Amino acid sequence: MALKEGEKPIVIGVAADSGCGKSTFMRRLTSIFGGEGVGPLGGGFDNGGWETNSLVSDLTTVLCLDDYHLNDRNGRKVTQRTALDPLENNFDLMYEQIAALKNGESIEKPIYNHVNGTLDTPETIVPTPIVIIEGLHPMYDERVRDLLDFSLYLDISDEVKLNWKIQRDMEERGHSLESILASIEARKPDFDAYIAPQKEFADLTIEVLPTQLDEEDKKTLRVRCIQKEGVSDFSPCYLFDEGSTIAWTPAPSKLSSSGPGLTMAYGTEDYYGKPAQVVEMDGTFDNIQELVYVESQLSNTSTKFYGELTQAMLKLADAPGSNNGTGLMQTLAAFAIRELYEKKAAAAKLAVIEA
Ligand code: ADP
Incomplete structure (x- = not known):
């Protein structure tokens, strides 16, 4: 739904690690706003991923903050940093674009392609009355945080996170327990340093x-x-x-x-x-x-x-x-x-x- 004259979107931040129920939450939220959860890109919901970068109901647009990664997966191999590290995220652009949306202006948002880990051609996002920014760092940068009208943090304890990952990646995707444990361990220092502290602002x-x-x-x-x-x-x-x-x-x-x-x-x-x-x-x-x-x-x-x-x-x-x-x-x-x-x-x- 286009904004009415003089209307400014409200901006909601949803922070969580991947695989921690963000898609499920978004599904519950858009269902309450009358959305069917199917965007114009034809994407639907499944537990494998939320169809981001799209208008999800008349009222809501969801932006995935992974789109503000500075480097693609190969680039991060060179920098030797994880995507959780703030240095791998373009907070200047994130701030500029969310401020523009909040001001009722359209943006050309970059697209981070999860399938191959590369950066795709940007897409135009037209503001709707509710803009949800979801990802690892919605409350990390003070300027972005100040734009939020409400913020939510999905805090899944390590034990539960491991169980969910085992269920999804081991039982459904055939990964080994060792690889799941290794990937959780590898992310943990940056997660504790940069993601978890956002709870203070939720x-x-x-x-x-x-x-x-x-x-x-x-x-x-x-x-x-x-x-x-x-x-x-x-x-x-x-x-x-x-x-x-x-x-x-x-x-x-x-x-x-x-x-x-x-x-x-x-x-x-x-x-x-x-x-x-x-x-x-x-x-x-x-x-x-x-x-x-x-x-x-x-x-x-x-x-x-x-x-x-x-x-x-x-x-x-x-x-x-x-x-x-x-x-x-x-x-x-x-x-x-x-x-x-x-x-x-x-x-x-x-x-x-x-x-
Ligand atoms: P995200 O969008 O953060 O990656 P999802 O909502 O797709 O997370 O959930 C990822 C997986 O985590 C689900 O497929 C499921 O296995 C598990 N999961 C998420 N929420 C719950 C829950 N409330 N109870 C049990 N398992 C859950």
Whole structure:
């Protein structure tokens, strides 16, 4: 959808390592904005990759920040640096182009081709009301960070990341365990130095950890949605009573769970020195429809009617994480972004009328 006169896009940053659920999150987000997840390039969703560089719904455009890599894969062999290293990324151009989009101007964005690791001919990007920048460094450069209206970090713990990579690269793509471990180890120093510190700047972080319900269990997940307070047009979601500390075991007869059971928690805490509210789910549920029971106890979900959260989860029942806290927290984040957009759009409209 073209911008209306005087309208400026809102810009959302989504940071995460590759293979950590960005495509799945984008799918949940665009589904809430009414997108089918199929861009004009004809790309669809699969777990192998998000069709980036394209208009994904009438409202949203997603830019993959890998497109701002300075060198292609061969070039990095010469520099001996990983793509996680800021020196391998063109932050000047990233800033210039995102600032232009935010100002309502089109850009000629470079294209990094993941298949062969080379840089393709740039493409024209026309701004839409919501521009999402996703990749390794959306919050790294201060100038780019200042352009963001909301920022999200998908924080997958090392243990879970390894399990997901084993599942995808070993079981589905036939890679060896040694090669997976080697590639994780090789990336780790730069990941810790340049990617993880961006958590400090995230308005919302989804932390994915191994369950605490059973020490032996390597598959079940404990997921924490860490929501910063004081972010403009964002009201953190809470369980039962805002500001309290809550530990809740939903009645198994209302929310069935095979495996080690299911618990929820809520509380406030300091996250990188800033006050935050945290909603947590540990465990797996059997039936998405029963999630409506959890939804009935959550407030500030940014939904428009009771049941909308569960409905959104049901719509993407086949997506990874739809039976645990990853899907739930991603969906909550998507609704928060929708509300933020609607509030900002309404305020901008009012400003135009008043001018
Ligand atoms: P990215 O876009 O960051 O590369 P994807 O969303 O494509 O990540 O997910 C990559 C893979 O990680 C999926 O194919 C799946 O195996 C695993 N994965 C992602 N999210 C989850 C989840 N919530 N639960 C379990 N596995 C997941």
